Amino acid sequence: MADQGYRVIVAGLDQDFRGEPFGVVPHLMACAELVTKLQAVCSVCGSPASRTQRLIDGKPASYDDPIILVGAQESYEARCRHHHEVPRLDVGTTLDK
Numbered sequence: 001m002a003d004q005g006y007r008v009i010v011a012g013l014d015q016d017f018r019g020e021p022f023g024v025v026p027h028l029m030a031c032a033e034l035v036t037k038l039q040a041v042c043s044v045c046g047s048p049a050s051r052t053q054r055l056i057d058g059k060p061a062s063y064d065d066p067i068i069l070v071g072a073q074e075s076y077e078a079r080c081r082h083h084h085e086v087p088r089l090d091v092g093t094t095l096d097k
Contacts, residue, residue, distance in 0.1 A: 002033075016067050017054035017076070018086050040078030049078035053085065060085040 042049040054061035
């Protein structure tokens with residue numbers, strides 16, 4: 001579309017709650033001529049937040065949980081790299097720590 005003279009604007013998450021590439025957004029970013037990444041504010045410390053923390057019953061979702069949950073009772077918070085937690089059920093460790 002851009003080659004045909006259209007201005008293309010895309011918005012979306014580039015990482016899932018695990019902090020891993022999410023869907024086609026990383027590929028679209030790689031093809032883009034200009035990428036503007038916005039950051040939220042970490043809900044724990046107030047630093048710039050680039051991660052999405054999924055919470056289930058107030059606790060971080062496990063790495064092994066499904067990436068997409070339809071109709072589930074979860075919530076999300078903005079988190080910085082330091083406060084983003086993704087527990088692994090199988091080994092008891094977290095990413096980014």
